[in-house]
Amino acid sequence: MSDKQRITVTVNDQEHDLLVEPRTLALDLLRDELRLTGTHAGCEQGVCGACTILVDGKITRACLMFAVQLDGCSVETVESLGSPDGTMHPIQRAFSENHGLQCGFCTPGMLMVTQELLRREPRPDAETARAAIAGNHCRCTGYQHIVASVCAAGRAMSEAEHQHVDRQDVEHQGARA
Numbered sequence: 630m631s632d633k634q635r636i637t638v639t640v641n642d643q644e645h646d647l648l649v650e651p652r653t654l655a656l657d658l659l660r661d662e663l664r665l666t667g668t669h670a671g672c673e674q675g676v677c678g679a680c681t682i683l684v685d686g687k688i689t690r691a692c693l694m695f696a697v698q699l700d701g702c703s704v705e706t707v708e709s710l711g712s713p714d715g716t717m718h719p720i721q722r723a724f725s726e727n728h729g730l731q732c733g734f735c736t737p738g739m740l741m742v743t744q745e746l747l748r749r750e751p752r753p754d755a756e757t758a759r760a761a762i763a764g765n766h767c768r769c770t771g772y773q774h775i776v777a778s779v780c781a782a783g784r785a786m787s788e789a790e791h792q793h794v795d796r797q798d799v800e801h802q803g804a805r806a
């Protein structure tokens with residue numbers, strides 16, 4: 630008899646009803662079963678951060694979690710950024726424009742850490758950005774460009790948000806005039 634367990638998990642806003650082995654890692658579920666291969670397998674022992682995802686909004690190492698622990702959770706992977714038409718998310722654009730990646734292996738983890746940081750700290754300074762990415766290893770960049778990318782993403786998203794609010798104010802005033 631199979632010892633598989635049924636779980637329901639929402640991944641990137643899509644609900645999945647799955648049967649999983651108790652020993653299956655969240656990382657393997659995402660990569661092998663859901664084919665979300667943007668979440669990278671690096672050290673597979675919780676050190677490098679390449680497998681970083683958000684579980685209920687919190688930074689999580691997918692290699693340190695069993696898939697069954699995701700039951701009832703909402704997961705965001707790097708595939709949640711960007712759009713099907715190829716439009717980049719502002720975080721992705723900031724990394725691209727500020728040379729925040731070279732080989733790209735660490736990048737999905739860096740992007741998800743940045744996503745989480747900018748939700749609680751919309752305009753981080755370099756020190757805050759450096760602290761946020763401290764658990765994510767990069768073998769290529771020397772980190773300077775990644776820190777610049779995180780700060781640039783914060784600026785771009787904050788400015789876009791202000792422009793959106795200003796536009797809403799103008800429309801609101803126009804509607805009342």
Ligand code: FES
Pocket residue numbers: 669670671672673674675676677678679680681690691692693
């Ligand atoms: S693969 Fe998970 S921390 Fe390195």
Ligand code: FES
Pocket residue numbers: 729730731732733734735736766767768769770
């Ligand atoms: S860009 Fe190569 S590991 Fe970070």
